[in-house]
Amino acid sequence: MVIESVNREAWTVIGSTAELRILFSGGIESAVLMGEAIEAGLVPIPVYVATGTRWENTELKSANIYLETLELGLSDKIIIRKYTPGDVEKHWAYNKGSYPLAEEDIQTLEISGRNETLLREAVRFGEDDQKLILVIGTTADNPFKDGDQQFYSEMETTLSAQRRARVTILTPLKGLTKSDVIKRGKRFPLGLTLSCVAPLNGKACGECIKCASRTAAFLTAEVIDKYEMEELNES
Numbered sequence: 001m002v003i004e005s006v007n008r009e010a011w012t013v014i015g016s017t018a019e020l021r022i023l024f025s026g027g028i029e030s031a032v033l034m035g036e037a038i039e040a041g042l043v044p045i046p047v048y049v050a051t052g053t054r055w056e057n058t059e060l061k062s063a064n065i066y067l068e069t070l071e072l073g074l075s076d077k078i079i080i081r082k083y084t085p086g087d088v089e090k091h092w093a094y095n096k097g098s099y100p101l102a103e104e105d106i107q108t109l110e111i112s113g114r115n116e117t118l119l120r121e122a123v124r125f126g127e128d129d130q131k132l133i134l135v136i137g138t139t140a141d142n143p144f145k146d147g148d149q150q151f152y153s154e155m156e157t158t159l160s161a162q163r164r165a166r167v168t169i170l171t172p173l174k175g176l177t178k179s180d181v182i183k184r185g186k187r188f189p190l191g192l193t194l195s196c197v198a199p200l201n202g203k204a205c206g207e208c209i210k211c212a213s214r215t216a217a218f219l220t221a222e223v224i225d226k227y228e229m230e231e232l233n234e235s
Contacts, residue, residue: 018131018168021045023118024078026063028214029137029173031193032185036172037135038070044135046078049121051085053093058199066192081121085113093197101207115146116155123159123167131166139173139181141213149174178213179220191226 022037024030024046037044048063050056060080067078085094092098115136122134138147145151152169159167173181182190195214196204204211204227218225 018133018166019045019126020133020135021047021079021122022135023122023137024048024063024067025137026059026066026192026194027137028178028185028190028193028195028217029139029181031066031190032181032188033135033137033172034067035070035185035188047081047122048078049081049083049118051083051094051117054096055093055194055197055199058196058202059194061202062192062194066189069189069192079125081124083117083121085117101209101212103212113146114144115151119155119159119169123163128163129165130163131168132163133168133170135170135172137173137181138171140175140177177220178217182217182221182223186221186223189226190223193227 020037020042022030022033022044024034025048030046034044034046046063046067048060050060053059064078115138118136119134123132126132136152149171152171156167156169159169176184194204195210196206197208197210198205204214214225
């Protein structure tokens with residue numbers, strides 16, 4: 001049993017021969033999606049796409065710790081796809097220079113072609129004729145051109161043609177803000193997730209634009225952020 005369609009309130013489960021893969025970064029959105037899929041009795045494959053960003057090592061650590069709390073051994077099954085983007089030295093995400101702070105515009109977070117890269121890498125393994133369902137945690141907070149429905153529809157068509165099998169892309173959180181997602185997934189150990197573009201000594205910096213948006217979202221959701229309070233986060 002895997003997901004074939006999803007609405008904002010619940011996962012709709014029907015029989016299918018497609019394999020379910022969740023783009024999993026260890027952030028709030030993908031953590032909620034992973035928890036929901038497992039609650040629905042599904043067996044999702046978490047896929048992490050490594051591109052060499054400055055936050056990658058800390059993010060992967062958080063991702064694995066979160067998966068371990070689901071008690072299904074999923075941390076042993078995470079698929080890591082490696083991709084090297086061009087001109088990485090020109091973007092702050094890939095070098096040791098300055099990075100967007102709390103007060104800066106959200107547009108500074110854009111990494112050109114980011115979601116396309118994630119989706120393309122998520123289908124580049126397994127049998128070519130295997131039907132796939134890809135789940136990505138984009139939300140209503142995404143202002144970039146790779147966050148609208150037209151983009152995902154076009155990617156479905158492109159990836160299906162390349163793979164010679166149906167690829168379905170689901171965006172269960174598309175109509176929700178980050179604070180909505182936090183409220184929806186507050187039963188999960190969200191304190192183990194990471195939302196930071198410049199981790200320091202393996203922890204969130206507390207100063208960057210992502211840390212600020214996380215703080216604001218938890219406040220709006222009226223949920224306590226237990227980052228660094230969850231038991232496993234101290235290991």
